[in-house]
Amino acid sequence: MSLIIRNLHARVKDGAEILNGINLEIPKGEVHAIMGPNGSGKSTLSKVLCGHPAYEITAGSVEMDGQDLLSMSVDERSRAGLFLAFQYPVEVPGVSNANFLRAALEARLPKGEEINVVDFYKQLRGRMKELGMDTKFTARAVNEGFSGGEKKRNDVLQMMMLEPTYAILDETDSGLDVDALRVVSDGVNAMRAPFRSFMVITHYKRLLDYIRPDVVHVLYKGKIVRTGGFELVDYIEAHGFDFVRNEEE
Amino acid sequence: MDFPQNMSMEEAFALAEAEAKLQQALNESRERFDQAALPDRLNEDWRFGRPHRHAAALAELFDTPSCGEARVLRAGECAVPVSAEDDDLRQTEMLMPTIGSDALLGLHLQQFGAGYALYIEEDTKEPIVLEYSTDSFYAPSTYIMVAPGVKAEIEERHTGNAAESALFATRNIHVAEGAQLRVSLRSSGFARHMSITNIQNLGGRVSHLTQHSSNAWTREETVAEIYAAGEGTETRLYSANRLTGSEVLDQHTRQVHHVGGAASDLLYKNVVDDSATAVFAGNIYVAPGAHHTDAYQSNRNMLLSEKATIHSLPGLEILADKVRCSHGSASAPMDEEQLFYLLSRGIPRQEALQLVAEGFLADATNRFYAAETND
Ligand SMILES: Nc1ncnc2c1ncn2[C@@H]1O[C@H](COP(=O)(O)OP(=O)(O)OP(=O)(O)O)[C@@H](O)[C@H]1O
Numbered sequence: 341m342s343l344i345i346r347n348l349h350a351r352v353k354d355g356a357e358i359l360n361g362i363n364l365e366i367p368k369g370e371v372h373a374i375m376g377p378n379g380s381g382k383s384t385l386s387k388v389l390c391g392h393p394a395y396e397i398t399a400g401s402v403e404m405d406g407q408d409l410l411s412m413s414v415d416e417r418s419r420a421g422l423f424l425a426f427q428y429p430v431e432v433p434g435v436s437n438a439n440f441l442r443a444a445l446e447a448r449l450p451k452g453e454e455i456n457v458v459d460f461y462k463q464l465r466g467r468m469k470e471l472g473m474d475t476k477f478t479a480r481a482v483n484e485g486f487s488g489g490e491k492k493r494n495d496v497l498q499m500m501m502l503e504p505t506y507a508i509l510d511e512t513d514s515g516l517d518v519d520a521l522r523v524v525s526d527g528v529n530a531m532r533a534p535f536r537s538f539m540v541i542t543h544y545k546r547l548l549d550y551i552r553p554d555v556v557h558v559l560y561k562g563k564i565v566r567t568g569g570f571e572l573v574d575y576i577e578a579h580g581f582d583f584v585r586n587e588e589e
Numbered sequence: 590m591d592f593p594q595n596m597s598m599e600e601a602f603a604l605a606e607a608e609a610k611l612q613q614a615l616n617e618s619r620e621r622f623d624q625a626a627l628p629d630r631l632n633e634d635w636r637f638g639r640p641h642r643h644a645a646a647l648a649e650l651f652d653t654p655s656c657g658e659a660r661v662l663r664a665g666e667c668a669v670p671v672s673a674e675d676d677d678l679r680q681t682e683m684l685m686p687t688i689g690s691d692a693l694l695g696l697h698l699q700q701f702g703a704g705y706a707l708y709i710e711e712d713t714k715e716p717i718v719l720e721y722s723t724d725s726f727y728a729p730s731t732y733i734m735v736a737p738g739v740k741a742e743i744e745e746r747h748t749g750n751a752a753e754s755a756l757f758a759t760r761n762i763h764v765a766e767g768a769q770l771r772v773s774l775r776s777s778g779f780a781r782h783m784s785i786t787n788i789q790n791l792g793g794r795v796s797h798l799t800q801h802s803s804n805a806w807t808r809e810e811t812v813a814e815i816y817a818a819g820e821g822t823e824t825r826l827y828s829a830n831r832l833t834g835s836e837v838l839d840q841h842t843r844q845v846h847h848v849g850g851a852a853s854d855l856l857y858k859n860v861v862d863d864s865a866t867a868v869f870a871g872n873i874y875v876a877p878g879a880h881h882t883d884a885y886q887s888n889r890n891m892l893l894s895e896k897a898t899i900h901s902l903p904g905l906e907i908l909a910d911k912v913r914c915s916h917g918s919a920s921a922p923m924d925e926e927q928l929f930y931l932l933s934r935g936i937p938r939q940e941a942l943q944l945v946a947e948g949f950l951a952d953a954t955n956r957f958y959a960a961e962t963n964d
């Protein structure tokens with residue numbers, strides 16, 4: 341079982357192509373890191389996988405555990421086990437974090453069933469403690485007025501609560517302070533399991549020192565141009581992306 | 590005139606006098622009705638509110654007596670039923686400012702004599718809950734008088750019980766110096782709902798919230814008059830409504846600063862779906878000499894359908910100096926990114942739409958409930 345992306349092409353509606361034929365397979369149980377210069381298409385890839393309406397898929401296919409991901413609606417994909425921790429989590433005024441998470445969890449239950457509120461709050465508080473979040477965040481509107489780092493933590497909290505099988509972390513490390521980075525990484529590591537995989541998008545080795553990837557990919561101009569092991573991370577940290585730029589020319 | 594058998598001369602005179610007074614009041618309101626024009630589309634205050642269809646139909650309802658039920662559901666020891674003989678209350682109603690509905694007020698006065706007067710002289714420990722309900726047509730009046738330094742919370746509910754239910758309420762709210770009042774009006778289930786509210790702030794803090802739901806047509810006129818300055822006085826007006834189907838909501842507000850150095854704030858929010866229409870016309874009036882006034886007014890609308898209509902007309906009339914006033918209006922569809930965020934967490938579309946829409950309105954209701962009523 342795995343997430344298989346084949347020859348994926350996508351563009352902004354009526355705009356230029358951003359993804360130019362991505363091929364990628366993430367088997368269950370593995371952590372794949374995706375690196376690449378600014379604007380290479382990392383966030384676009386993650387949003388396209390979730391079904392963001394701004395993008396149009398012009399070719400290719402995505403299979404998630406044998407299902408045709410691209411034919412599913414955004415919410416179906418999530419309930420089927422896909423999760424994206426956004427590079428820029430969105431503020432949702434007036435909707436409390438707790439109600440938001442409850443709605444998300446309830447959507448996963450058989451019709452008509454409700455979650456046990458006591459258990460829910462217990463679990464929520466436990467997870468927040470793990471992430472070093474103040475429990476007052478349960479009553480606050482989703483991400484509204486949160487600091488950059490608080491938003492990132494809140495997205496990770498959602499991941500922990502929703503327990504996806506395929507989790508994408510888009511620059512979750514950016515905006516986190518040194519301690520938060522460790523706490524969040526510990527949380528992610530605790531979730532690593534043979535039945536779950538991660539796609540970790542980052543610019544920095546520091547995060548990958550905590551969350552050791554099994555495979556490292558380099559995305560450049562909408563294509564995977566390199567795949568390797570941790571040595572690729574070390575190389576990029578030392579030399580940047582000139583090697584892929586030079587190769588392309 | 591028939592007098593009861595064993596009535597003294599004085600009693601008979603008093604009764605005759607009262608009846609004469611009542612007759613005079615009726616004549617005056619009749620005159621008022623005859624002189625004022627009925628709402629029509631050429632009237633600036635009614636332009637978008639479908640007066641031809643609704644105001645006229647409402648006026649016709651006054652041919653039959655108003656009929657409904659007024660109840661105090663909770664904590665209403667201070668509530669007194671309004672009677673047709675109460676001349677002071679009738680006079681108060683006669684003096685109410687309207688925003689284009691003088692003629693309709695004249696009709697209301699002719700049926701005067703239903704509703705409740707609340708004389709609040711002690712802090713309310715729990716909210717007073719009033720309800721007016723009808724399955725035909727009802728024309729109640731509410732009077733709320735909060736004594737100096739007293740803290741009160743009131744919920745007024747208007748419930749329509751039949752498809753053709755109509756209600757036309759007048760509401761006079763007096764907030765004395767140092768008093769604190771949080772008062773809401775919720776209406777639902779009417780073919781036609783109309784309210785004229787006059788808030789007189791004499792130096793207290795007042796927060797007012799209206800929420801109209803499931804009314805085919807709603808007309809709201811809310812006038813807040815501020816008569817005292819100072820740190821401790823504040824007038825806040827909120828409204829939060831969700832319109833569906835072909836509902837029409839026609840809201841008109843005025844923040845009248847008679848004296849300087851006072852603050853008022855208004856936030857009216859609507860979520861407008863289907864082919865519904867929301868009209869907002871607000872005005873901040875700062876009287877000559879009312880310097881250092883601090884007044885805000887904002888109308889925000891979320892449009893959920895291409896067929897939904899918004900008319901937003903915020904306005905200012907400032908006749909004083911050193912005034913801080915701002916008004917604004919914004920109407921936009923639901924933010925795609927917000928919706929996507931909820932969907933991406935597995936929340937089904939209908940529910941996600943509902944949550945984002947409620948969240949948008951919560952801004953107004955939260956501010957109402959957060960409004961200070963302490964210390
Ligand atoms: N909705 C959009 N509208 C217009 N252009 C877009 C949109 N989404 C992405 N792009 C463009 O596509 C390219 C890839 O953007 P993307 O956000 O995927 O890059 P990224 O690899 O995540 O970069 P970073 O490392 O800076 O986060 C950029 O040039 C960006 O401007």
Ligand SMILES: [Mg+2]
Nearest residue numbers: 382383384427
């Ligand atoms: Mg990005």
